[in-house]
Amino acid sequence: MEQFMVWYVLDSIISPDSDTAFSLISSTYNLKFVLWYDTDHYLAPGDRLETSDDGLIVNGHVQNLYILDVSTFRSDYWRKLHLYNKRCPGNTTSASLICDYKQRCRVKKCPFIPH
Numbered sequence: 001m002e003q004f005m006v007w008y009v010l011d012s013i014i015s016p017d018s019d020t021a022f023s024l025i026s027s028t029y030n031l032k033f034v035l036w037y038d039t040d041h042y043l044a045p046g047d048r049l050e051t052s053d054d055g056l057i058v059n060g061h062v063q064n065l066y067i068l069d070v071s072t073f074r075s076d077y078w079r080k081l082h083l084y085n086k087r088c089p090g091n092t093t094s095a096s097l098i099c100d101y102k103q104r105c106r107v108k109k110c111p112f113i114p115h
Helices: 075-084
Strands: 003-015 020-027 032-038 048-052 055-058 061-063 065-073
Touching: 003 075, 048 075
Parallel strands: none
Antiparallel strands: 003 020, 003 048, 020 032, 032 065, 048 055, 055 061
8 A cells, every 4th residue: 555645633623513524734744734524534633644545544544534625724714714613612722521502513423522
């Protein structure tokens, strides 16, 4: 299996209204992109992504990640994503992960609570 590119997840945002997520990724050459994807597999900060002939490898395991879009990173856009999705406590730096948005959240499997 030939490895093509290595990326690291710097930050991730859950969109509770759309059951999707955004992850800020960076290459070893400091190229930064934003992935918009379905939340079936959440990419946490620190995750290592590799592209290969077999698909996307996350932390050494091939993952079926449904990517909706990839865009170049812009700090103003990333800040707006954070502000718009602040209803999800997992998107904040607070120590408490008590979710007040649970009744309206569309995320099927919350990555911030144990299952």
